[in-house]
Amino acid sequence: MHQLSRQAFLQSAVAVAAGAAGGLTPALAAWAADQTLRVTALEPYVLQGGRCFVLVRTDAGITGLGEASPMNSVAAAKLIETAFAPLLKDMNPLDIERCWEKLYYRTYKQGVMGLQPEALAAIDIALWDILGKVTEMPLHQLLGGKRRDSVRVYASIGGGAHATPAEMAKRAEQAAVEGFTAVKVRMDYGPVTPDADVEKDLEMLREVRKAIGPEVELKYDVNNGYSVPTAIRVGKMIEELGVVHYEEPVAQTDYAGYAQVVEAVDVPVAAGEHEYTRWQFRDLIDQAHVDILQPDLVKCAGISEAVKIATLASTHHKLLCPHQTQPTIGTAANLHFTSVFVQNDMAQELAENALKSPLHEMFTTRFEFSGGRLTVPNGPGLGLELGRAYPRGCFRSMATPAARPISPIRPIRPITPRSPLDILS
Numbered sequence: 420m421h422q423l424s425r426q427a428f429l430q431s432a433v434a435v436a437a438g439a440a441g442g443l444t445p446a447l448a449a450w451a452a453d454q455t456l457r458v459t460a461l462e463p464y465v466l467q468g469g470r471c472f473v474l475v476r477t478d479a480g481i482t483g484l485g486e487a488s489p490m491n492s493v494a495a496a497k498l499i500e501t502a503f504a505p506l507l508k509d510m511n512p513l514d515i516e517r518c519w520e521k522l523y524y525r526t527y528k529q530g531v532m533g534l535q536p537e538a539l540a541a542i543d544i545a546l547w548d549i550l551g552k553v554t555e556m557p558l559h560q561l562l563g564g565k566r567r568d569s570v571r572v573y574a575s576i577g578g579g580a581h582a583t584p585a586e587m588a589k590r591a592e593q594a595a596v597e598g599f600t601a602v603k604v605r606m607d608y609g610p611v612t613p614d615a616d617v618e619k620d621l622e623m624l625r626e627v628r629k630a631i632g633p634e635v636e637l638k639y640d641v642n643n644g645y646s647v648p649t650a651i652r653v654g655k656m657i658e659e660l661g662v663v664h665y666e667e668p669v670a671q672t673d674y675a676g677y678a679q680v681v682e683a684v685d686v687p688v689a690a691g692e693h694e695y696t697r698w699q700f701r702d703l704i705d706q707a708h709v710d711i712l713q714p715d716l717v718k719c720a721g722i723s724e725a726v727k728i729a730t731l732a733s734t735h736h737k738l739l740c741p742h743q744t745q746p747t748i749g750t751a752a753n754l755h756f757t758s759v760f761v762q763n764d765m766a767q768e769l770a771e772n773a774l775k776s777p778l779h780e781m782f783t784t785r786f787e788f789s790g791g792r793l794t795v796p797n798g799p800g801l802g803l804e805l806g807r808a809y810p811r812g813c814f815r816s817m818a819t820p821a822a823r824p825i826s827p828i829r830p831i832r833p834i835t836p837r838s839p840l841d842i843l844s
């Protein structure tokens with residue numbers, strides 16, 4: 420029998436597969452030539468509005484695009500530049516799991532909540548984008564295949580703590596007019612002032628329900644704002660308003676309190692936007708007993724970790740409804756992910772004005788919104804194409820003077836104290 424080397428076999432298999440589709444793409448040909456790509460650079464950018472995007476470049480010329488949570492965008496960009504870039508350089512971007520493990524475990528002392536997983540999320544999303552471009556497959560196919568061509572989305576309407584019931588009702592009504600079949604009222608309280616104005620909250624929900632009518636789904640996000648007794652009382656009262664999703668009613672750290680609320684109310688309780696890894700979601704499931712898990716792909720260390728969290732959700736028969744408030748890359752990543760891993764047609768989060776964001780001007784592709792649904796992109800990877808000004812002009816035109824694109828990696832001069840006591844001065 421004719422013996423083929425493993426490399427020759429893989430090359431021929433790739434050639435056959437690609438040939439059926441009309442020939443090798445340059446990126447696929449580069450991969451097939453020696454089965455490796457190399458990361459040549461990570462370029463983080465802080466954009467208007469505080470968004471942090473990252474470009475991962477390879478020696479084949481193909482690039483991947485990712486996004487980190489905007490909450491720590493400047494710090495995330497610096498972490499990418501100083502800590503992650505040297506670790507990822509020369510690695511094969513298609514070895515996503517190995518890349519993830521190296522980046523995570525070599526930097527976990529930066530803190531495994533917040534900044535570190537958010538910065539890692541941007542890189543991981545970009546690596547999946549590269550894999551999609553190399554194979555010319557959309558991300559949903561690489562993740563296992565979409566269950567639906569479009570995803571039902573809800574308008575996520577924030578600022579309830581500082582708005583009047585009439586103002587929130589008007590915005591919710593506008594969302595319904597635009598075609599949304601579900602809305603969420605977000606209070607944005609935080610855990611600092613619990614139970615600030617419960618009667619106004621209830622009045623707001625009643626006004627919103629009146630404005631959107633009985634057919635539009637209503638979700639309610641307290642953003643950590645209630646004590647446990649209040650969360651239980653409100654949770655029982657909002658059942659008659661048809662609320663289908665009761666999010667973060669108590670402080671995010673109070674797992675025991677969540678468990679009490681879940682036990683006492685019938686409306687499904689949601690949480691998870693402040694959890695970052697599979698291990699934190701394991702604890703949220705085991706100790707808080709919430710019904711709906713909400714990983715955020717630009718926070719929870721990326722698509723790779725979100726897949727593991729989805730497996731946890733499936734293992735424990737929990738509903739999955741990711742947190743998602745970013746208009747472009749975050750939206751695309753979430754559409755792919757939810758079309759594969761969310762088993763039902765539960766409405767997924769979309770910020771109220773996300774489709775009107777000026778960030779869309781960076782891309783030649785547009786999201787298709789119709790009937791309260793967003794079409795899942797079908798282009799390679801994320802399915803987003805940057806405009807002709809790509810890469811630098813486009814990014815620079817969007818960057819504020821105070822937050823220009825971060826310069827390439829340069830060595831940081833070590834601080835040498837004159838004496839040990841200087842450290843303390």
Ligand SMILES: [Mg+2]
Binds near residue numbers: 666667742
């Ligand atoms: Mg929330």
